[in-house]
Amino acid sequence: MPLGERGIDNKGESRYCGVEADFTDDVPRLLSFNLSNGGFDFVVAPLMNPDYRPSLLEKCSDKPRVPPFAGSDLVVNPSRWSSHVVGKISSWIDLDADDPDVQMDSEISLKQEIAWASHLSLQACLLPTPKRASCANYARCVNQILQGLNNMQLWLRVPLVRADNESIDETSGIFTDYWEMWNIFRQLCEHDRKLSVALDVLSSLPSENSIARWYGEPVRAAIVNTNCFLTNARGYPCLSKRHQKLITGFFHHSIQIVISGKPLHEVLKRYSDLDAVQGANNNNGVVSHHLRPYLEYVGYLYQKMDPLPEQEQFELGYRDFLQSPLQPLMDNLEAQTYETFEKDSIKYLQYQRAIAKALMDRVSDENISSTIIVLMVVGAGRGPLVRASLQAAEETGRKLKVYAVEKNPNAIVTLHSLLKLEGWENSVNIVSSDMRHWDAPEKADILVSELLGSFGDNELSPECLDGAQRFLKEDGISIPSSYTSFIQPVTASKLYNDVKLHKDVVHFETAYVVKLHSVARLAPTQPVFTFTHPNRLTNKSNQRFKRLQFQLPTDMGSALVHGFAGYFDAVLYGDVHLGIEPLTATPNMFSWFPIFFPLRTPVCVQSGGSLESMFWRCVGSNKVWYEWCVTSPSPSAIHNSNGRSYWVGL
Amino acid sequence: MPLGERGIDNKGESRYCGVEADFTDDVPRLLSFNLSNGGFDFVVAPLMNPDYRPSLLEKCSDKPRVPPFAGSDLVVNPSRWSSHVVGKISSWIDLDADDPDVQMDSEISLKQEIAWASHLSLQACLLPTPKRASCANYARCVNQILQGLNNMQLWLRVPLVRADNESIDETSGIFTDYWEMWNIFRQLCEHDRKLSVALDVLSSLPSENSIARWYGEPVRAAIVNTNCFLTNARGYPCLSKRHQKLITGFFHHSIQIVISGKPLHEVLKRYSDLDAVQGANNNNGVVSHHLRPYLEYVGYLYQKMDPLPEQEQFELGYRDFLQSPLQPLMDNLEAQTYETFEKDSIKYLQYQRAIAKALMDRVSDENISSTIIVLMVVGAGRGPLVRASLQAAEETGRKLKVYAVEKNPNAIVTLHSLLKLEGWENSVNIVSSDMRHWDAPEKADILVSELLGSFGDNELSPECLDGAQRFLKEDGISIPSSYTSFIQPVTASKLYNDVKLHKDVVHFETAYVVKLHSVARLAPTQPVFTFTHPNRLTNKSNQRFKRLQFQLPTDMGSALVHGFAGYFDAVLYGDVHLGIEPLTATPNMFSWFPIFFPLRTPVCVQSGGSLESMFWRCVGSNKVWYEWCVTSPSPSAIHNSNGRSYWVGL
Known part of the structure; x- marks a missing residue:
């Protein structure tokens, strides 16, 4: 039995x-x-x-x-x-x-x-x-x-x-x-x-x-x-x-x-x-x-x-199952996808807390009645961040004028019907436009967005927010105010073999979203790329390049590295953060699984040894991509040169 | 200029x-x-x-x-x-x-x-x-x-x-x-x-x-x-x-x-x-x-x-050019191929010297007139070893009865015409048969063959001679009496890249005949497989398995191993040998270029370090093949499992 x-x-x-x-x-x-x-x-x-x-x-x-x-x-x-x-x-x-x-x-x-x-x-x-x-x-x-x-x-x-x-x-x-x-x-x-x-x-x-x-x-x-x-x-x-x-x-x-x-x-x-x-x-x-x-x-x-928590039971079928990351900028999400993500109440609670704090910092108690804060939700989807913003306003007693900017025409339809249902017609303006090209009628005090992927910037939040920054006031606030990606080397023989099944280089040069389970994490995570908003530098570039050195625990013995597990952490506002980096992860949030960067040839690190690797974020005229490699103990090929295998469309 | x-x-x-x-x-x-x-x-x-x-x-x-x-x-x-x-x-x-x-x-x-x-x-x-x-x-x-x-x-x-x-x-x-x-x-x-x-x-x-x-x-x-x-x-x-x-x-x-x-x-x-x-x-x-x-x-x-020796000038066009090894057992050689190999006078001179020594050992001066030696050339081709045998007999004054056994019906035609031209009809019998299946009318004193490939046994000399051994007298002599293959690790980036061009595993699991030139030999050669004839063991097997450890010179620094260069040396008889192993190579012989076993992933050996590799000779019911791998400093895949990519037909 x-x-x-x-x-x-x-x-x-x-x-x-x-x-x-x-x-x-x-x-x-x-x-x-x-x-x-x-x-x-x-x-x-x-x-x-x-x-x-x-x-x-x-x-x-x-x-x-x-x-x-x-x-x-x-x-x-x-x-x-x-x-x-x-x-x-x-x-x-x-x-x-x-x-x-x-x-x-x-x-x-x-x-x-x-x-x-x-x-x-x-x-x-x-x-x-x-x-x-x-x-x-x-x-x-x-x-x-x-x-x-x-x-x-x-x-x-x-x-x-x-x-x-x-x-x-x-x-x-x-x-x-x-x-x-x-x-x-x-x-x-x-x-x-x-x-x-x-x-x-x-x-x-x-x-x-x-x-x-x-x-x-x-x-x-x-x-x-x-x-x-x-x-x-x-x-x-x-x-x-x-x-x-x-x-x-x-x-x-x-x-x-x-x-x-x-x-x-x-x-x-x-x-x-x-x-x-x-x-x-x-x-x-x-x-x-x-x-x-x-x-x-x-x-x-x-x-x-x-027994497993309910969330874990729901996610059983996703364990160690490789998924291609979303391309929400190039593709329009489907209703089902919105529906799934909107269920993540913890995430929106964190946003609400961050917006509330920002509102209180922005408007002192004396000025409550005289000040109307212009808040723009860029990438409004079907409205969950609009709701969080309005709730934060109600909670803090601040007055809000909301713009809900969304490029997906299908989501716009839903937003209009939401406005009627909730009676938000007077406080919310719906804008059907790509935030990078919208000609805003006024400037915002607060820009709220959730354009984060499992690896933070991998759904092109930096490029979108740089584009939206035009209509943020000089002293305006971006929520999130910054985000950082993290990686760590892992043993993941199941994932490696699943990638290998395809018998081509393309799949070894692709990052996957995956609920990591049968995986050995070989060293603590390290930060990779950080983006801060608004970004007022004159010659700003979203290209990045990071050298990382991971030290294996001395009592671990040797280990084989099949690739890297990636995560993010975002500072929404002040001390309110949101993320999936294992040590600091926001509990009970399920919108993001980690990301996995495979290696074409697994690398063996000797007992007590270290692993040096490089990650690049490259930006071309119509796409953004990562390249990565291991340089020590033995050099790998540089993966995904020129984004030949995996890229995110601008 | x-x-x-x-x-x-x-x-x-x-x-x-x-x-x-x-x-x-x-x-x-x-x-x-x-x-x-x-x-x-x-x-x-x-x-x-x-x-x-x-x-x-x-x-x-x-x-x-x-x-x-x-x-x-x-x-x-x-x-x-x-x-x-x-x-x-x-x-x-x-x-x-x-x-x-x-x-x-x-x-x-x-x-x-x-x-x-x-x-x-x-x-x-x-x-x-x-x-x-x-x-x-x-x-x-x-x-x-x-x-x-x-x-x-x-x-x-x-x-x-x-x-x-x-x-x-x-x-x-x-x-x-x-x-x-x-x-x-x-x-x-x-x-x-x-x-x-x-x-x-x-x-x-x-x-x-x-x-x-x-x-x-x-x-x-x-x-x-x-x-x-x-x-x-x-x-x-x-x-x-x-x-x-x-x-x-x-x-x-x-x-x-x-x-x-x-x-x-x-x-x-x-x-x-x-x-x-x-x-x-x-x-x-x-x-x-x-x-x-x-x-x-x-x-x-x-x-x-x-200036380059004439032979080297002739071979310029073959430098670092990968060729598939011959399959003389499965395929019949063409006249042009025989013609080329027959020009290698040094090789036949060595055979003549070996046969002469064997004849003198076999027949004392007193018995010259009373004894007729039965000599069989197995794999006679167009007759060069028949000629060498007859010349050795003449040189030593011994009497000879020669059988020329050849499986290629086209070469048999040429042999018959050679007999007439040279007037050998009385001393040479031509047999059109595969030596493994020939029903010989009498037993031989001396069995002469040249079935050697660049790697010695790679043209299935062991299997052919085991098959021919039935008609060799109990105390009979095989020329060659033994042969040994040798290998050494090499840096050969040109060869590696030429193999890589094919973009498949098959070509990385194939051995090539190649005139090595732009190659760095990283350690002295080591013997791999030896075969001795006749082989009177009851449970004889031509399967072999060899572990090899190569030590890089301490003042060389680190080096990359792209594969192994292979050679052979054969003892024809007594102290007469023939071979291409670099240190002992027979001078001015051009019948064999070295063989090259590639590695799918080049292996880096650190300064003063050593390389361990394994070679197998495997025998199936209808083919013979090699498998090879590196086990240290870092293990490679085992190449050519079950002869899936490269084999020699029996």
Whole structure:
């Protein structure tokens, strides 16, 4: 029975728990014992007798040459194989052994077992951890197999061990940071999306930063050994706080749990005693499962999890899904889009607060009755900022004359009908024009706009507001008064592979709006470009160029950078801000997902190392675009030269 | 007048010598002075008045906004501009300056000057050396320009300085190994083939290994400063032995020389005195050129060069030209191909020596008259190895019965006619069959074959000889008795760019036969795969797998690896060998050019670092292929998985 199911509880995706089993050729009993008695959802089981070696079989040429598989598709039907068994590839295989016979046996066996698993339509096979640091021949063979696989996943078993020391123990030739091994292996296999990771969780855990890297990697399962478990007062298995946090982290990232190892707890011994007394059966005449208490504890951890906030549940379908940014200047938004964004009440509340503060600063209490403030909403859409402005005026008792300037003729229709409905005819003037070309009848005290994209200036707010500044009084106020973009390097193997699917450069040179979820943030964000309004410089330019240096945490180990996550923060007025930069993000606001700038070739940053990158904002006669690159530790190409792949039309 | 011209002298490609000049707005005089009086072939001259700054022009808005270029296409016609002028971009430009005004002026000026050079159809422009280690904004701007250029080359001026120290001087932020700067710059510009290098040669030179790297880079010109020159006994300029060797190296790689700087030699002073006496004119009434003695010395060095050997002259057209390897097993060779290869007399002489030795070992002098040796030539082609065998028999007095086995029915026709012409009917039997399937009437004492490709086994000699081994006596001899492939990492930017032109993965996963010339060999070769014949192992396999570790010379500095150069060496018999491995190559043999295995992404190896790579020889049911990868310093993808891009048919 799954720990949780999407749509039934409200904790996101479905979660399953499996169990690792030893070889048996009685697969029906294996399944009934672990699934029915044990309560597990699936079994990770060897497909082949561990004593089998292809070269031995060849020597006994009198016997029929049938490899000793656990059971065929006649004993257990394919749909049951497919939904309940993960094939465990023989753990003796060692393709990089010095002995050429072991090498050859390993290659033959690996290919046989995976071909068999494919025949049974298994969803995944578990590949044993490479036995040595140099594992290129193993990777070569897996890579050859991957070329021919359709849907089956290959999970490379990777121990989750400490990364504090040097990454390869010189004496043993074994990795102490197995992430490095994974990184070599997957690069040799060209980041194939069918190759993923099963983490082996041990009793000692690496640092949090070291663990965090894995959330950007394609981790499908975590194999939790029974020796990770402590014993509670009643003799039952439980986990340390750090292990609990880890398992919860796995739940959050839809990583399936697999219980592995021997039972190590008193309660189980008691179970067993009871079994012995009752002839190995419990009260119901069913053989009790020796690992069931561990499953129950994992289930308990799942139950303890807080349900997802409503907003998060709504956004589940958007997680790690790449979207092209809007082009609201070139294209006209649709009613549905307006409708969605207008629901973001927090955003308009922040605007209302900012406008109220501006009004109070602009008009002292004495002058309330004598002063009428001219406020222009540029990019009025269907009117939410007009409403926020009027509410701010009412709240502060200031008098307002509002102009609602909007270039989308469809939104103008809606605005007119809103005026009638709300009775705003006397205080609001609707202007159907592009703010950059409008010939205003008077100058404004306050210019209110919301032209911000996920990366702040990426929907061309600077160009629009520079154009509108003509009709702002010398001492007039712009809301927002400034905005800044931020970036940070991320591991995001899912996003990288989704971009790579297109097999062209254009998609690697495009920025995407995306609800980041399976992503590892490798360093704190840093500011990129800032724009301030009004901008009274004589030779103003909205071109920008920024060099950024990111330092990876020293206890993280090495990491692979697939690109940059981008955010913005805007100062609306005074101390009222609005933004999605993770540390300072406005809570409960949903109008903006982050932006993602991919890298054509992922860049590996060594443990404790730093990453230098450059971002440019370029302005041409009819478009604005970004270019970006990495210069250190190894230079990338400059992405999106001349905006050849991705640009925003003026 | 060119130093040398292809087809006129016999020293290869044409070589020119240019001169670097200061700004003048009298371009006709500039040309006549430097070309007619000076004898130079071209002038590297500024296109723009060095005092010009775009921002200054804007301020003086009363003047017409025409940038002060040196001269227009009316003063000097475009064909003269194009053939005699390399545009020197303003050396003040500094796109990575902290001052945003300098940045902006630099970007505008760079774009203006290159647009102008393009308008004049110049063949190249010289870009000034970046002023600081961080030069990404310069690279971004050049990269943007490159996207729009058609044919014009941009030569980045790179000082040829020592690489012994750390590569960036931390205090000054300036590179001490400018190769690193070049490497970052060109990677940011995606290895654009229109971006190349002009080396600035100074009085002190880096190590030979450090210089050697540049021969794999796209170096188009070497600017030799007058302060490099020493003074000979008669007061004339001359160069040190090391500088002479460098200039000769440039000649060999068709790198044009440019003389730069002030005259620094007595003889010139005397010239000037003479000029002064004679009113600045020499005897003929022509102004003498102050740098002519330097040109004359460079011309003298050129004259001193040995002419190319005939073979090299013949191969000029093949230099760095990628060819697909032959598939002689799948395809039948054409008469022209046989004809070409049969001209390689050295190769057949080596075979004759090997066969003679084998015959003497096989038949003692006493048994000469009683013993007839059965010798089979497998892959006899049009008979050159039959001839070598008969000549060896004659030379040693041994009696021979020859079978000439050949699968190409067209070659069989030629063989029959050869037999009649030479009167070999009694000693030679022609067999029209694939050696792998021939049912031989008797067993051979000696099996002679030449099935070797540039990489030894790459034309499937192992598979063919394993197939032919059935009809070799238990104690029979195979000539060759073994062969080994070798590789070494190389910088080969020209080859890399030629492969890249195809814009697909397939061409990056193909090995090419190529006469390597503009290539830097970064480490000594290492053996890869060895095959020995006859092979009496019971479970023989021609699959191979080799891990190779290359150490770069410590005084070389960092280098970029574009791929691997491959060679072979074959032991024919005893101490008689045949091969193209550079250190042991058989002289004057021309049947094989090296093979080149490209890398999809070039790998940078740091100064004194090492490169680990893996090569596999894989055998399937109907094809043989190689896979290869780099595992360290940074892992590449495994190339040619399952032989998907490149394979040899069985």
